[in-house]
Amino acid sequence: MKKTVTFVVLTALLILLSYFSLNVGNYSVAPKKVLAMLGNRLFNTEMPQTDNYEEVVVFDLRLPRMLMVIMVGAALAVSGGVSQGVFRNPLVSPFVLGISAGASFGAAVAIVFFGHIAYSIDILAGLGGLVAVLAAFAIARRPDGYMPRLSLVLAGVIVSSLFTSLVGIIKYVADVETQLPAITFWMMGGFGNIDWGSLDYVIYLIPISIVLMIVFAWQLNVLAMGDREASFLGMNIKFWKSFYLFLSVAAVGMCVARSGVIGWVGLVIPHISRAVGGPDHKTMLPLSALLGAIFLLVADNISRTITTGDIPVGIITSIIGAPFFIYYLRKKETAVWN
Template sequence: MKNIKPISWIIGSTVLLLVVATLSLLWGQYPITLETLIGYLQFKVLGGVGNDTYTLLDNIILQIRLPRVLLAILIGSALATSGAAFQAMFVNPLVSPGILGVLAGASFGAAMGMLISEQWYVVQLLAFAFGFVAVGVAVLIGTMVTNSRSTVMLVLGGVISSALFTSLLSIIKYLADPYSTLPAIVYWLMGSLTMADLHGVLLISIPMLVSVIGMIVLGKYFDLMSLGDEEAKALGINVTMIRLGAIILATLASSLSVVMAGIIGWIGLIIPHIIRMAVGPSHRLLMPLSAIVGGAFLLLADTISRLAFTVEVPIGILTSLIGIPVFIIVLKNARAAWN
């Protein structure tokens, strides 16, 4: 499989993403046929005489399904590329987007926002802000011990930061109203795309796409950094700047994901593994494929969560249930993929 040309992988994964996106638009409590969807798209692009069905589809597609499809693709891409970037920076296949505490910090910020305000934009703002604060704490701890390897101290700083903000989150839960605020916090932490709206998705897409594209561009440097810091410096790579840039981009992407959908785990861990097993360790191909396949994976999981049961299952629960057995299978080949 690794002998397949890179462009073939890109095209194939893009086709997969488009197929899943189309199915997600068609499937739901109100099923839509492909013929009806094509007619509706022709009507929206070319104009003509509409009917009551197209008026109904405006609400179903533009207000409900399309925002969820776009948001799922964005978040899946952001988490998968962030995971691949962190794994490359720390030369460790077991790290994920939450390694520096961004998910714990964003969770605390969102929970605090729900406690002090009923305005959703306050919740989102605090989630975003504390995601960066948590990473700042991790980096600060990581730079305190100058005689230790920076990557090791960054990981330890992330562990401490995650523990700190997880503890603060527990305090928020304890103080929250058990009949209203606490259930809202718990449900949000499970991860969900139900809050997606077209305006918000389009607004968040700009910085999220910039982050994803930025990490893809850095892929060629990740290959050199995998040789070790000293070897990369000898080849003319500014390791500190590349690592700092990757951390900022991955933190921005992960924080925005939490802002829009809560905690969605495992994508940043398993998707890069799967891609690495298929195409090899080169980040020039690994990064863009992680973005495309990550988007398709989360979109498929969201479609299943909407259709599998009479009540929608939080997407974070479903990704965990899928991710755990997949990761067990992936672990069998992880050593060979990283060698």
């Protein structure tokens, strides 16, 4: 009963925040007008006279941006929870494992060398993320197959540092008038350039990857017991780890290709979800999806309203996420590294 109430409350909060996102910004639109425009589009109800510019702002600018923010927030949070479950490490996330850095390198290469090829950013960002997480996995793993928590985190730091350096090389050879500004702004993470064209195939594939990770969440509960115990229960460990790794990297790669690098969501949100709903992945992952979408919507609304410009949302998530990480390390000072 308590979990049901939690899901209902969070879903209602997400709907309210989504509606609020269509109202706020440098050009504010009255809530009644937004509601009337939505009713007219969805149910063909009568709509009072409105400025055409208001409709453009709501439906062509804010609505696709809001949908992308929700998908990216949910995908990053669920991918973070999956990564922590697969590696049995509460300190890993797509950002910490180097997936984001690898995807950034792939996207930077695409911007500079393959900008004329359709979907080059998406493909190379996904490949870069996959190479990064495999490299971190190989560095951290001992010959006996054991991966200490600290080793995996440090391996992620090493891989992230390497790919960040490679991105620096790409920026050095990039065109200073067009390519370099695009890479720099994209590295900070944001949704300022999102339109309906940006949603193309990701509006289907990102939700599908999220749903698949949630539907098979019970397998993560078995993996969390340890490889030996999971083997005794008849689980194909290599298949399920590869399955989750593929979905996580694919989701993060699509997110990075569309919104740039947005950190901390995949690290912070799963911990909050566990605190709210417990460690069961069948509950934790859906909660992470809702909380991730809510968290990123709040951050994006702040980035759009705090100044007259559009602050990259990655800056906002870092400001919020870093203090939480410090708090978590202080709270789990000894146990977290064992």
